Amino acid sequence: MKDKMPPVTSVYFIGLLKAYLRGTKTKQEVLQDLYGEINLQPADLDDSGEDVTRILLRTATAVHENYYQEIVGALTQATDSTPTREGVIHQLEALLAGNSTPEALVQWATWHNDPGEDNGVSYFDDLAVDYFCTQLLPNPPEPLSHAHYTQALKIFKNPLRDQLKDKVALVLLFEKERQRFLFYVGDYIQGHTAPEQLDVYLLNKFGMDHYSFPYMTSLASIMYDPAKLPALLKVAANIPE
Numbered sequence: 001m002k003d004k005m006p007p008v009t010s011v012y013f014i015g016l017l018k019a020y021l022r023g024t025k026t027k028q029e030v031l032q033d034l035y036g037e038i039n040l041q042p043a044d045l046d047d048s049g050e051d052v053t054r055i056l057l058r059t060a061t062a063v064h065e066n067y068y069q070e071i072v073g074a075l076t077q078a079t080d081s082t083p084t085r086e087g088v089i090h091q092l093e094a095l096l097a098g099n100s101t102p103e104a105l106v107q108w109a110t111w112h113n114d115p116g117e118d119n120g121v122s123y124f125d126d127l128a129v130d131y132f133c134t135q136l137l138p139n140p141p142e143p144l145s146h147a148h149y150t151q152a153l154k155i156f157k158n159p160l161r162d163q164l165k166d167k168v169a170l171v172l173l174f175e176k177e178r179q180r181f182l183f184y185v186g187d188y189i190q191g192h193t194a195p196e197q198l199d200v201y202l203l204n205k206f207g208m209d210h211y212s213f214p215y216m217t218s219l220a221s222i223m224y225d226p227a228k229l230p231a232l233l234k235v236a237a238n239i240p241e
Contacts, residue, residue, distance in 0.1 A: 010070040013060040020052050023087015026094045027052050027104045092153040109133040128166035155238050164214045172237035189223050
């Protein structure tokens, strides 16, 4: 097998693996690259559900036995191998175009969630990407539909890129969560609950308190006017009028 392979270096595999980990290449795109560059055959895969990282490491080792350590060493020091907003956008676009699957999306988004791998260091520079990968995809409050994926893509493509507001919009992706928002926030703007009581809801659902929740100024402007809350909900959920 080695004699038939072109002379690719470990740098090739490192670049391919980083692209996958960032999300700018889907699993299928990685496999297509391997098929084209080193003549990897479908029979070389253990099964269709094998993790892309393992496929790449196993394939690289078959090319040269030293590649495994070179790749692992490079990735250990890398600062550009974490899920990105651009990666989420690419993965969602591929899914919606029929070029990927929900299973492949979850596999990509949760590669860093393996038990025992959490050393207390955050992998993410973007709070919305963090929430999407570590909470929403692995444990959605209801099965994700085409409409959910479409709305999530819209949120991530928002040119303002406000991480807090985008995270709020992702939480409000589901009708049940939008109804909870109307209930708990409605109680607050009608004066039935204090900010500290509102914090119980905000912290539980958004990981924010009334100091960090990005819509507190908007809530202050509609205090005692609950009829205006549905309009604010549409803004917070990034739902068009």
